[in-house]
Amino acid sequence: MEEINSWQSFRTEATLKILVQQQQFFQWLKKFLYINEFLHNEFDSVYQQMYYVMLNQLLVEGIPYTESAVRHLRKSDNKYTQEWFETLLANLNKIKAMFPEKELDYIEYKRHNACHIFQNHYEQIQENGKIIHQRKKKDLVQIEKDFQSILKKYNGDAGFDKHVTITLYSILDDLYRELQRIHMEQVNENGLTN
Numbered sequence: 001m002e003e004i005n006s007w008q009s010f011r012t013e014a015t016l017k018i019l020v021q022q023q024q025f026f027q028w029l030k031k032f033l034y035i036n037e038f039l040h041n042e043f044d045s046v047y048q049q050m051y052y053v054m055l056n057q058l059l060v061e062g063i064p065y066t067e068s069a070v071r072h073l074r075k076s077d078n079k080y081t082q083e084w085f086e087t088l089l090a091n092l093n094k095i096k097a098m099f100p101e102k103e104l105d106y107i108e109y110k111r112h113n114a115c116h117i118f119q120n121h122y123e124q125i126q127e128n129g130k131i132i133h134q135r136k137k138k139d140l141v142q143i144e145k146d147f148q149s150i151l152k153k154y155n156g157d158a159g160f161d162k163h164v165t166i167t168l169y170s171i172l173d174d175l176y177r178e179l180q181r182i183h184m185e186q187v188n189e190n191g192l193t194n
Helices: 008-041 045-075 077-098 101-114 140-153 157-190
Strands: none
Touching: 008 045, 008 157, 045 077, 045 101, 045 157, 077 157, 101 140, 140 157
16 A cells, blocks of 8 residues: 555545445444344344344444444534434444343354354463453453353353344334435435435
């Protein structure tokens, strides 16, 4: 990549980054909503794993991204895009608030299971022989107890999967419909093509 050596090239690169990340975010959200709909109709273990990857990242990276977008859009005249992001942010925060912290940790653990072969960061004895007691400032023994209590509460992993997808389906379905309504209002007012 060419070195950024002027204010104009910096502005161009920064603008391109914003546009690319916006499209990446939209595609991520679109895939997540598609998988949500698919899992509502039938179970698929691969889609279920992707569901956790996408859900976790929307809560971890998507909320801050959406908060930033809302802050910037409040200074603009684009009422539809502002409403779209505010609606999305409210729903992402609602989803996050629905789960106790230990269930959010378990969702993250399931995300790690889908993305990594080994889960060494959840084990006290590391590959190098070093002993650790915490993961993200949380006691590993307590994390294990929390995960075991979740599995007991929902009668195993499949029960937890069912709980999460059933709990979130209607919220995500309503969110999709509301985001589509906002988009269509913008299209109709501006005479844009869909």
